[in-house]
Amino acid sequence: EVQLMESGGGLVQPGGSLTLSCAASGFSFRDYYMMWVRHTPRKGLEVVANIKSDGSAKNYVDSVRGRFTVSRDNAKNSLYLLMSHLTAEDTGRYYCARENYWTMDFWGHGTLVTVSS
């Protein structure tokens, strides 16, 4: 059974940083592109970033490029999102998702990020 489990969310002050993690199981993690998707009050569902199966290519949405970094450790079946210079507009639930047929076939339950002073 495919399982994706996010962690690392929480309350952070504007300008602060946070690292999200996603532990994957039940499939061959190293064979799949992975992505981070967020659900925010202002923009709804938004794909934040994706990363190629071997980590050699990454894409970001314009609103986070230069502030967020996606990475993975295939030996640990783990996906990460380092977020810095956070603003209130980054508040939302962040999902880890497996990419298949260029969309997402499995999602985690998400982790909540709140940016507030």
Next chain:
Amino acid sequence: DVVLTQSPLSLPVTLGQPASISCRSSRGLANYDGVTYLAWFHQRPGQSPRRLIYEVSNRDSGAPDRFSGSGSDTDFTLQITRVEAEDVGVYYCMQGTHWPRTFGQGTKVEIK
């Protein structure tokens, strides 16, 4: 960015009756490989989104056969032949052809 516009945004339905949701794209979604990467997702309250349809009309395993997808280029439709109580929630279309990947704003389905 590609804008996906769904209609209606709210859809009250009667159990056992059909329902249909439209998704229109600001740009054609056929990829250079000839495949159109348009998917539909269903999100129940308190749950993560779940994909129902990929590549316009292919149903995911586990998705009930009362769900079907159709369309091409910029116009797409999700149809439910007979709505059941478990179908309530929000439905999203999403395109995977162009970066950034984008979602529609969502259609909330509720039982009358």
